[in-house]
Each structure stands twice: as structure tokens, then as C-alpha cells.
Amino acid sequence: MNAAVIGLGYVGLPLSIRLAQTGFGVLGIDKDQKKIELLGKNLLPFGLREPNLLSFFKQAQVSKNLKFTSTYEEIKDVDIIFISVDTPVEKRQPDIASLLAATKSIAKHLKKNQIIVIESTVAPKTTQDLIIPLLEKLSKLKLNRDFFVAVVPERIRPNYIFKQLTTLPRVIGVSDLRIKKELRIIYSKITTGKLNFTDLATAEVVKTVENAYRDVNIAFANEIALACEDLGVDVWKIRELVNKSPWRDMHKPGSGVGGHCIPKDPWLLASSVKKHQMRLIETARSINDNMPAHIFALAEEALKEKKIKIASANLAILGYAYVGNSDDTRNSPTESLIQILKNKKVKYKVHDPYVKDFSNHSVEMTAKGADVLIIMVNHDVYKKINYKKVAKVIKTKIIIDGRNLVPAELVRKLGFVYKGVGNTS
Amino acid sequence: MNAAVIGLGYVGLPLSIRLAQTGFGVLGIDKDQKKIELLGKNLLPFGLREPNLLSFFKQAQVSKNLKFTSTYEEIKDVDIIFISVDTPVEKRQPDIASLLAATKSIAKHLKKNQIIVIESTVAPKTTQDLIIPLLEKLSKLKLNRDFFVAVVPERIRPNYIFKQLTTLPRVIGVSDLRIKKELRIIYSKITTGKLNFTDLATAEVVKTVENAYRDVNIAFANEIALACEDLGVDVWKIRELVNKSPWRDMHKPGSGVGGHCIPKDPWLLASSVKKHQMRLIETARSINDNMPAHIFALAEEALKEKKIKIASANLAILGYAYVGNSDDTRNSPTESLIQILKNKKVKYKVHDPYVKDFSNHSVEMTAKGADVLIIMVNHDVYKKINYKKVAKVIKTKIIIDGRNLVPAELVRKLGFVYKGVGNTS
Numbered sequence: 043m044n045a046a047v048i049g050l051g052y053v054g055l056p057l058s059i060r061l062a063q064t065g066f067g068v069l070g071i072d073k074d075q076k077k078i079e080l081l082g083k084n085l086l087p088f089g090l091r092e093p094n095l096l097s098f099f100k101q102a103q104v105s106k107n108l109k110f111t112s113t114y115e116e117i118k119d120v121d122i123i124f125i126s127v128d129t130p131v132e133k134r135q136p137d138i139a140s141l142l143a144a145t146k147s148i149a150k151h152l153k154k155n156q157i158i159v160i161e162s163t164v165a166p167k168t169t170q171d172l173i174i175p176l177l178e179k180l181s182k183l184k185l186n187r188d189f190f191v192a193v194v195p196e197r198i199r200p201n202y203i204f205k206q207l208t209t210l211p212r213v214i215g216v217s218d219l220r221i222k223k224e225l226r227i228i229y230s231k232i233t234t235g236k237l238n239f240t241d242l243a244t245a246e247v248v249k250t251v252e253n254a255y256r257d258v259n260i261a262f263a264n265e266i267a268l269a270c271e272d273l274g275v276d277v278w279k280i281r282e283l284v285n286k287s288p289w290r291d292m293h294k295p296g297s298g299v300g301g302h303c304i305p306k307d308p309w310l311l312a313s314s315v316k317k318h319q320m321r322l323i324e325t326a327r328s329i330n331d332n333m334p335a336h337i338f339a340l341a342e343e344a345l346k347e348k349k350i351k352i353a354s355a356n357l358a359i360l361g362y363a364y365v366g367n368s369d370d371t372r373n374s375p376t377e378s379l380i381q382i383l384k385n386k387k388v389k390y391k392v393h394d395p396y397v398k399d400f401s402n403h404s405v406e407m408t409a410k411g412a413d414v415l416i417i418m419v420n421h422d423v424y425k426k427i428n429y430k431k432v433a434k435v436i437k438t439k440i441i442i443d444g445r446n447l448v449p450a451e452l453v454r455k456l457g458f459v460y461k462g463v464g465n466t467s
Numbered sequence: 468m469n470a471a472v473i474g475l476g477y478v479g480l481p482l483s484i485r486l487a488q489t490g491f492g493v494l495g496i497d498k499d500q501k502k503i504e505l506l507g508k509n510l511l512p513f514g515l516r517e518p519n520l521l522s523f524f525k526q527a528q529v530s531k532n533l534k535f536t537s538t539y540e541e542i543k544d545v546d547i548i549f550i551s552v553d554t555p556v557e558k559r560q561p562d563i564a565s566l567l568a569a570t571k572s573i574a575k576h577l578k579k580n581q582i583i584v585i586e587s588t589v590a591p592k593t594t595q596d597l598i599i600p601l602l603e604k605l606s607k608l609k610l611n612r613d614f615f616v617a618v619v620p621e622r623i624r625p626n627y628i629f630k631q632l633t634t635l636p637r638v639i640g641v642s643d644l645r646i647k648k649e650l651r652i653i654y655s656k657i658t659t660g661k662l663n664f665t666d667l668a669t670a671e672v673v674k675t676v677e678n679a680y681r682d683v684n685i686a687f688a689n690e691i692a693l694a695c696e697d698l699g700v701d702v703w704k705i706r707e708l709v710n711k712s713p714w715r716d717m718h719k720p721g722s723g724v725g726g727h728c729i730p731k732d733p734w735l736l737a738s739s740v741k742k743h744q745m746r747l748i749e750t751a752r753s754i755n756d757n758m759p760a761h762i763f764a765l766a767e768e769a770l771k772e773k774k775i776k777i778a779s780a781n782l783a784i785l786g787y788a789y790v791g792n793s794d795d796t797r798n799s800p801t802e803s804l805i806q807i808l809k810n811k812k813v814k815y816k817v818h819d820p821y822v823k824d825f826s827n828h829s830v831e832m833t834a835k836g837a838d839v840l841i842i843m844v845n846h847d848v849y850k851k852i853n854y855k856k857v858a859k860v861i862k863t864k865i866i867i868d869g870r871n872l873v874p875a876e877l878v879r880k881l882g883f884v885y886k887g888v889g890n891t892s
Contacts, residue, residue, distance in 0.1 A: 166698050197712060211711050238708055244700045248708040251691055255715050258687050261747050266676055268743040269736065273591050275669045283663055283673040286636050287622060290680050291716055311694065318693040322686050325750045 043228075044120040046071060048144045049127035050081065050110070052089065052302065052370070053161055053196045056203045057126060057232075059098050062107035064231040069120060070110045073143070081110045091369050091396055094204045114147040122228065123148055126161040126196065128302075131309045136165045138172065145173050149180035152189055157221055159192045163253075163303065165310040166246040169193050174217070191217040192225055193242045195249030200301070200368040211235035215245025250314075253307035254323050259293040260304070261326035264333055267295035267464025277464025278446055295464045297418045297444025298333040298375025300364025305330070305373050333463070334378035337444050340461045341414045344440045347459060350413055352388055356437070358412035360405060361419025362394035366445075369396035375444075376418045395423055406431050413438035420445040429453050468653075469545040471496060473569045474552035475506065475535070477514065477727065477795070478586055478621045481628045482551060482657075484523050487532035489656040494545060495535045498568070506535045516794050516821055519629045539572040547653065548573055551586040551621065553727075556734045561590045563597070570598050574605035577614055582646055584617045588678075588728065590735040591671040594618050599642070616642040617650055618667045620674030625726070625793040636660035640670025675739075678732035679748050684718040685729070686751035689758055692720035692889025702889025703871055720889045722843045722869025723758040723800025725789025730755070730798050758888070759803035762869050765886045766839045769865045772884060775838055777813055781862070783837035785830060786844025787819035791870075794821035800869075801843045820848055831856050838863035845870040854878050 043066055047058045050072040058070045072078055077087045084103055089095045102108050117123055125148075127140040141162060148158060158177070160169055174185050183189050193215035198206045214225055214237055222239055229237050240248075263281070270277040281292045299305055308327055312320040342352050364374040371377070376392065383390050393408040394400040405424070409415050409432045417424060424447055433439060433456045441453055443462035450460045468491055472483045475497040483495045497503055502512045509528055514520045527533050542548055550573075552565040566587060573583060583602070585594055599610050608614050618640035623631040639650055639662055647664055654662050665673075688706070695702040706717045724730055733752055737745040767777050789799040796802070801817065808815050818833035819825040830849070834840050834857045842849060849872055858864060858881045866878055868887035875885045 166694075166700075210713070213708050213711075236711070238711060240704065240708065241700075243698060244704055244708070247695065247698060247700050247705050248712075251705055251709050251717070252712045252715055254691075255687065255709065255717055258683065258747070262680065262683050265743075265745055265747045266679075269740045269745065270672065272740045272742040273668060273672060275591075275666075275672050279665065279669055280672050280676055283638050283665065283669070284676050284680065286638075286661070286663060287673075287677045288635070289716070290677055291714070292676070292680055315694045315697045317697040318690075320690055320694065321750050322683070322690045322747065322754055325746050329747055 043067070043122070044069070045122045045124060046117045046120045047124045047126060048148070049125065049140070049162070050077060051126065051128060052200065052203065053198065054124070054126035055081075055089070055099075056095065056198065056207055057124060057161065057196075058108060059095075059102045060204070060207055060232055062102035062105060063098065066107060068108050069116055070108060071112065071114060071117070072110070073112055075112050078110045078112050089200075089203075089369070091367065092200065092203055098204065114151050117148065118151045118153050120156070122157045122159060124159045124161050129162045129164055129310070131306045134309045135313050136168070136310055138164075138168065141168070141173070142176065145176050146180060149177045152177065152181040152183055154183065154188050157190045157192060157224065159194050159225075161194055161196045163195050163249050163307055163310060164193075164246055166243055166250060166314040169242045169246060186218040190221045191242065192221060193245040194225075194229070195245060197252075199303070200365055200370045207233065209234050212237050213245045213248050214239050215242040217242060247311070250307045250311035253303050254311050254326075256293070257299060257304050257308050257330060258322060258326040259291070260295075260299055261329040263293040263295040264329050264463075266292070268336070270464045271466045274467045294446070296333065297337050297463060298378060299330040300373040300375050301370065302372045331378070333444075334375045335382055336463065337379055337416060337418070337442060338382050340442045340463070340466065341416060341440070344442065344459045344461050345413060345438070348413075348438055348440065350438060352386070355388065355413040356411060357383065357388060357390040357414050357416060358408045358436075359390055359392045359416045359418055360394070360408065360424055361417065361421060362392055362397045362400050363419055363421070366420035367396075367422055371397055379416075379418065394419070395421065406435050410435040411437050414440040414442060416442045416444065417447050418444050420447050429456055429458070433457065468492070468547070469494070470547045470549060471542040471545045472549045472551060473573070474550065474565070474587070475502060476551065476553060477625065477628065478623065479549070479551035480514070480524075481520065481623070481632055482549060482586065482621075483533060484520075484527045485629070485632055485657055487527035487530060488523065491532060493533050494541055495533060496537065496539060496542070497535070498537055500537050503535045503537050514628075514794070516792065517625065517628055523629065539576050542573065543576045543578050545581070547582045547584060549584045549586050554587045554589055554735070556731045559734045560738050561593070561735055563589075563593065566593070566598070567601065570601050571605060574602045577602065577606040577608055579608065579613045582615045582617060582649065584619050584650075586619055586621045588620050588674050588732055588735060589618075589671055591668055591675060591739040594667045594671060611643040615646045616667065617646060618670040619650075619654070620670060622677075624728070625790055625795045632658065634659050637662050638670045638673050639664050640667040642667060672736070675732045675736035678728050679736050681718070682724060682729050682733050682755060683747060683751040684716070685720075685724055686754040688718040688720040689754050689888075691717070693761070695889045696891045699892045719871070721758065722762050722888060723803060724755040725798040725800050726795065727797045756803070758869075759800045760807055761888070762804055762841060762843070762867055763807050765867045765888070765891065766841060766865070769867065769884045769886050770838060770863070773838075773863055773865065775863060777811070780813065780838040781836060782808065782813060782815040782839050782841060783833045783861070784815055784817045784841045784843055785819075785833065785849055786842065786846060787817055787822045787825050788844055788846070791845035792821075792847055796822055804841075804843065819844070820846065831860050835860040836862050839865040839867060841867045841869065842872050843869050845872050854881055854883070858882065
């Protein structure tokens, strides 16, 4: 069988590789000509730290099953078309420009009996209300007579892409039960997880609810962390004990929620609901978005204890990726923190071993002469920081720990003021 | 050993019985003279449907280890005093009248080396800031020299009281590590669950966070249910599929959140936090409190479809307890619904087989001549309703299902308009 994959990002590229691995002839399409050139040269445009991505990619390339292009003509020869383009949010509303562009390009070349699978996360009802009418209109073909549509939202996250792609259960919404058998065959090759068939809208809702669930539960942990700071108890001790009570799964508080899914999908869901305001989801978004500002407030507070004004302070920030051990910087909480610092004209340096602009100096070099060391990301390398060395080069001994990563007792013995999110006393 | 238990409600009475079972001499104290009289006659003042409560009570009585009184004099002879009085919330603030009264009465008779254990759920810091200073002031004794305090918040819920009391892990906050050994011996007799020792404030916070977690997660399920109604999908299908994704535990939506703990403990926590507003917790409370009004809105909508004005309609409401299979009516969502109906002058009948005022007629008698049948509580008996019989006696065939308890397909075949929370199409 032959497949086309539209959009070669964190979802589409691994999917293309996986399909090629399982014997598909894969046509990878991306509007970014530069990305296509890189891929044609066996080079990865992103995800260099992602386990298996590079090695699987090279293997798949060698097998000659993978072909990359930025044009759509050849999709007429494939059996199935996967859409995995970016579906961002702008001002709390879905920005479907890429999705519509891909849909239009597909429609122009659509052939009878093709199946279009939407792996991109979309606002509920988008497939039925926007994509299908557009496909029918431009192709002059009819859904469920001439072509078919499925909604199979991706379920992957950085650092675990191939593990999740190949093992997680999948929700498969179909426009017609007649394509169930074929999709079962195809997705059984992709994943060992169970396949759950349903309708298009249910599949769309499930995906956005999954991520809204995570966002709300992280916001709960963050709100409890703020409470703990006020009450003088340690949120990590609280979490440990709460989770010993049955049916509790309190998430981890932290310096903010980034990435491409969790900060965005709740808005995709909320934007689709007209009759009710999604108050809890909106409040959760606001709480999580505010965590970088809280990190700043903790730094300001600690500096005040040391009688240093924030305006004259130098901040050393560790971590720019949105998640530990990754180079993925999409919606990075550190980016938000830096925006605050810029607005307030506060001096800062950033270190991240995996992000190009911030990797050409060591942790100690970053801390040198600084008044605060702020840990934003739980990269494993930050768990091995030598605080004795840091103590020698830092100007003012203050640590703000956004990821419960610093040995608080140890650094306090070294004379540091230590403040962690949810653990300030 | 001898123990006193102050407050003989859903927590204190089972605790007294459990202590007596394990060989303690137990002095049960309650200000309610009538309750003391009933207990003295081997009669239960509440909880008649609670598994084992009556039988264990009678066994314990027979063993002569249990004694009930409404005065405090004899507590001078006990080794340990458990406080399990009611700690309600009034206008979002803790009402500590009962707690302070109990504390004062204890203080008057406090003896050296006694341990006071607070099983009541209290707002964080209450023990340190209010109870201990009051005990010291009135008794002229000193904490950790003359007497000791522990915070061991109860973890039980109706229908499962003895199961949870005797098996769940417990959090034990202590004023002094020297009482750890003794409390380990005592609580090891009460429960087979693990005992986790910590400080007083941490124990207080853990308990309120446990219940705030549940409230927020139920509110999330309720908000998603509202979204599903708007989007025309079934929240129960959504929940099933969301929970197949790893690390998701979406709770059940429903007609409201009642009982003595979940609607109250989030306010105990929120009231204790001064520096930050607990926005997520407050929003969750508001969403859950609004569910009875949403049930009303669904009824109104269904009646409108049948061209019946709510003002001329008769509503038949099934369930008055706050939770299935229980007679516990504390903070019952049905009570809130009835308040709405009273305000709007809507006619209604209520049925609950376990609640005195509503048990002297059958489901069919309740439905007879009604225009809407509303299921508020998931009593098992409501799962066996004969809808053919209901169809014959009801005037207008409308069912509003607040607990996903009605076989929707079946009742639709019988001609009913069916609307469930999160499942209206």
C-alpha cells in the first residue's frame, strides 16, 4: 500500500518513518521546501535528541520506502492520506490556515476510494463542519460514496514518540463503518495498542478532553503549590501523602506548562462549545500560564530577603526547552519568563545544553556573577549540578527551583536561600 | 487502654465501635442528649443502611466496652481523646463552634500525658493557631511537656465506613515525635493500612487537598458533560475513551456533589490561604453547585420540546440522599433542586426509599400524572425501574437522567424524551 503524510513535524515525520518501516510506500509532503531538502539529504530538521528518530529515519530511508516532496500531485497514487499539519491556537481560537491549505491541496488531487485520516488535533466539529464540506466542494466527490474520512488524533509526546506511536491504544473516528476493516489493518501495523472505533466528533472531543484533563490537573497541582507556600508546608510531601489515598492522582506542580498540545488543546475544545463557558478549563489555562510570573515573584522575594533590588540583579536561568531532556522549545515557559524580564528590564543569562542559542557555555559559566539561579526545566544533566562549584562563582546565593530538582537541604547548608515552587520554607 | 471520642456522628460512632472492638474502653461523648439516649438503648440515631454499623454496634455494646454520655468529667480517666465533631462551612468560611466547644470542654478536664487526636477535618493551621493555644490557656498545661496533639483526619465515606476505617492508610500529624510509637500501636489496631507520620499542618493540608482534588475532578467531568451536550456527543463514551489514554482518570459527571466532605473541604482549604486566591477550587465548587440548576434546565428544555410550560408541569424526582444506596442527605443536590423549584413555584413529588419523608410511596406512584421523571441519585433500586409501567402512569414521557442510570435506548423506544447529563442527543 501507498500512503501520503501531509505535514512533516513531530507527528508526521515519525508517522512517515513508522509507515515505511511496516512496508508502506510513503510520500511525505511539507510546504517547507528547506525541510524537504534536509530530509532528502538524510538530515533531521528537528528532534535530534528524540530516541530512535534519527536511526529509524536512516533505516527507513535506506529501505527506499520514503520519499519527500512539497507538492501534492502524486497523492493521486496513494491509498490513504494522513494529515498531520500544525493546528495552533491564536488568541484562544483555532488557527486552521495550515489545515485548510492542506485540505484544499488534497481536494484538488483527490481520487475515488481514498481515505483521508486527520491525525492533527482539531477543535471538535472541524472535520464535519469544515474539512468534509471543503473536500466535497473542491473535488466534486462525495463523502462515503467516493471517499472516506477518519479522525485518528495523534497521541505522542517528546522523548517518547516512537514508544507511544507503536504501543498506545488509538481512538479511530470513521465517516463510514465500511473503512473500519482497512483502518484496523493499517493501525494494527502502526501500534500494538487497542483500536477503539467511534464517530468523527467523538474522536475529536476525546483528544481535546485528554489534554484538557492534564492541563486542569497540572493547574490543580500548581494552585495547591501556591497554597503550600502560603501555609508553610512542602507541596511534594503533600502530593506524596494525597496520592496514598485511593483514587487520587495529584499531578506535579512546576514552572509552567509548555509544548504543542497541553497549552493549546483546551482552547480548541473551549472554542467549539457555544452554549456553556468552559470556566474550569479557562481558569486552569490562566493558572498554568501564570507560573513563569510566579517564578519571577519567587526570585524577587528571595532577592528582597537579601536586600537586592531586582532592577540591579543578574538572573541565571537553566533550561529553555519546554520539557526535560528535549530540545523542543514550543510554548516554552522560559520564553514567557524572559518576556517578563525584558518588560521589566531585568538582566539575565540562559543555559540549555540542547537548545542552540543557549548551549555554548556551562552551568557554572551561566551562574558566574549571578544573583539568582533559576531552574526552569528538569533536564537530567541539571540533577547533577555541582552546587559547591556554583557557590564559588555565583554572586548572591539564591536558588529558585521550578522543578523540585535541587537538593534543598544540601544547598541550604552551602548558604543558599532556596525557594521551590510549593516549597518555600 | 481507655479512649474518649467527642462527637458521635458518621465518624465518631464508627470509630468508637472500632476502638471497642479492639479492646479499648470507650467513652463516647456527644452534646446531643437525645442521641446519647438512643445509643444507650442500643438504637442507631443514623446510618441504618450502613453495612455492619448496626451489627458491630450491638456486638460492641454487648462487650461492655462502650459507654455514652453528654458530659466531659470522665475524660480525665482516659489515655487518648479523639475529636470527631462536625466542622461545617458557612458562607465559605469554617464554622468552628462545635470544635471550639469541644476543645474548651476537654481543656477543663485535661490531664497530664493525655493525647488529643483531631479526626475532624479542619482548615489548615487550625490546630496550631486555635486549638493548641486554647488548650494551653484553659488547662494551664503545656503542649509536648504535659500533653500532646495529633491530627489524623478521617478518611471514610458512606456505604464504606468500616471497610475504609479498617483498611485505608492514615496520615498522622504529630506535635511531638515522642507520641509516634503510641499512635502507631493504636492506629495499627484500627486499620491495616500504612501509617504515614508527618507534622500537624501537613496532615491538615493533605486531607483538604484530597477532597479538593475530587471536587475539581468531578467539576471537570461536569464541565465536559456540558460541552458534550452542546457538541452532540455522549460524555460517557468520551470518558470511556479518554480513560484508555495513559494517566487519565476522568471522573463521573452527574446531578451534583453532596455529602459532608467534598462540598465543604475545598472551602476549608481556600479559607486558610491568604496570599493567593484558590481560583480553580472556587470555580470547581461553583460548577458542581450549579448541577442541580442544570438538571432543572434540562427538564425545562425537554418540556419545551413537548410544548409544556414549566409552570404548569409536575416533576417527579427520584432520590433525596446525596449518594446512592445511602440515607445520608447532607448537602443533598436534590435539596438544591427543590429550592429552585420552590423559588419558581414548580410542582414536584420526591421519592427516596431510604429517606423517611419520601419513602411511603412507590416509584410508579411518584411518576403517576407527572410530566418529567428526574433521576437524581443512583440507588441500586432505581436501576431496576420498570419503564413500561412508568410509561403507563406518567402524563408526559420525559426522563432527565442525572446519574447515567436509565437505559436510554429502551426508554426512547417506549416513546420517552430522554436527556442525560452530558448525553442529550
